[in-house]
Amino acid sequence: MQLIYIHTNNLFEVVRKYEKKQAHLVAITCPEYGKRYKLIYTLK
Numbered sequence: 001m002q003l004i005y006i007h008t009n010n011l012f013e014v015v016r017k018y019e020k021k022q023a024h025l026v027a028i029t030c031p032e033y034g035k036r037y038k039l040i041y042t043l044k
Contacts, residue, residue, distance in 0.1 A: 001044070002042065003042055004023065004040070004041040004042070004043060005027075005038065006038070008037055014039060023042065023043050024042050025041055028040075028044060
C-alpha cells in the first residue's frame with residue numbers, strides 16, 4: 001500500500017482527479033485560517 005499526501009487550495013478538483021484512479025481517500029484536514037487542505041490517499 002502506498003500513501004499519497006496532497007496539499008491543495010482546490011479541494012474538489014483533486015477529489016475528482018483521484019476518483020478516476022484506484023485511490024481511496026483516508027483523511028481530509030481543514031486548516032483554521034483557510035490556507036491549504038491536506039488530503040491523504042492510499043493506492044493499492
